[in-house]
Amino acid sequence: MMIINRNILTLDEFTIQQLRQFPQATGELSSLLRDIGLASKRINVEVNKAGLVDILGDAGTVNVQGEDVKKLDVYANNQFMGVLKHGISCAGIGSEELDEVVVFDDEVSNNSKYVVMFDPLDGSGNIDVNISIGTIFGIYRRVSPIGTPCTKEDFLQPGNRQVAAGYVVYGSSTMLVYATRRGVNGFTLDPAIGEFCLSHPDIKCPSSGKIYSVNHGNFFSYEKNVQQYITACQKKDKTNGGPYTQRYIGSMVADVHRNLLKGGIFMYPGTIDKPKGKLRLMYECNPFAFIIEVAGGTATNGTQRILDIQPTELHQRTPMFIGSKEMMLELENFSKV
DSSP states (O other), rough: OOOOOEEEEHHHHHHHHHHTOTTTSSHHHHHHHHHHHHHHHHHHHHHGGGTTTSSSEEEEETTSSSOOOHHHHHHHHHHHHHHHHHHSSSSSETTTTTOOOOOOOOOOTTOOOOOEEEEEEEEEGGGGGTOOOEEEEEEEEOSSSSSSSOOOTTTTTOGGEEEEEEEEEESEEEEEEEETTTTEEEEEEEEETEEEEEEEOOOOOOSSSHHHEGGGGGGGOOOOHHHHHHEEEEHHHHHHOOOOEEOOSSSSHHHHHHHHOOOOOOEEEOOOOOOOOOOIIIIIIHHHHHHHHHHTOOEEESSSSGGGOOOOSTOOOOOOEEEEEHHHOOOOOHTTT
16 A cells, blocks of 8 residues: 655645735635646656657747747647636736737736746757756736736836746656745655655755856857856865866756755856847746745846846846855956956
8 A cells, every 4th residue: 555645745735835824815826836837747748758759849930039949849838828827816928939928818817916927948959858958937916907907017027026936847857946935945746646746845055066057168258257257166176165066958947956956156148249148037037036046045147136137128138147145256256356
């Protein structure tokens, strides 16, 4: 007979338990997080069998970023959009795969308090070679009047206005990590019961680490201070905590997830050709900045806190430096030279 450990909470049980601590809460945010969990489980099924069905490779179109759209990108986007539209807790969505926001203009959705920004499948260029990929999301309380359709202004809010953010890693195990201002918690999908179970409660980002994550191929296109910091990471000796180890997967979800748990710094600087960098402020940087800061780390664009940037467009790009607080301070010192 299978013995079930009732000390391990599922995602649903955890969100309900959290809800009980706030009698005035409506439960809408908890419902929204459970909807995101459902969409992630559906995507996980397809990710795990992607090599067996006609879902790998390019869909033959290009997204608003000018990148080739993968078939699994389209599937993931449709799953998130469908689940959130048919739920009761989301007024509209913004997706990296869509040119404009999608307003769920119906009576239930118009009375919802939240909008969601997401990258349905981050790192999708790695799908064909079976490297970990993921989903990233940020949740905002809308600023438009409840009872009316949401507007673009609901989405163009700085990251410090997020009420929750999270990501899902589709890897050797599938894990959902989400943060509210009360903390960061991680849930691992148990395939035996099809539920996310609390596996990493109250995650704290180590104040320092030995991992730096950056694309060395662009080294000579980075600003001088970034080059100097990378060189310092390599030259450190054991007396001052080094040398650091470079780990760069090319899938932001996987890189930042590892550094969140083990300590480290992830860098995606601007280059000579792309001074604004490649990462999207709204779909990638803001959610991760929120998560890392709640966990005790730091995130900047090199000169400004990521969460304080006022967005001016949905698909805005920004340089990104994120990770353990002490390593971020080291980087900052090079910026002052």
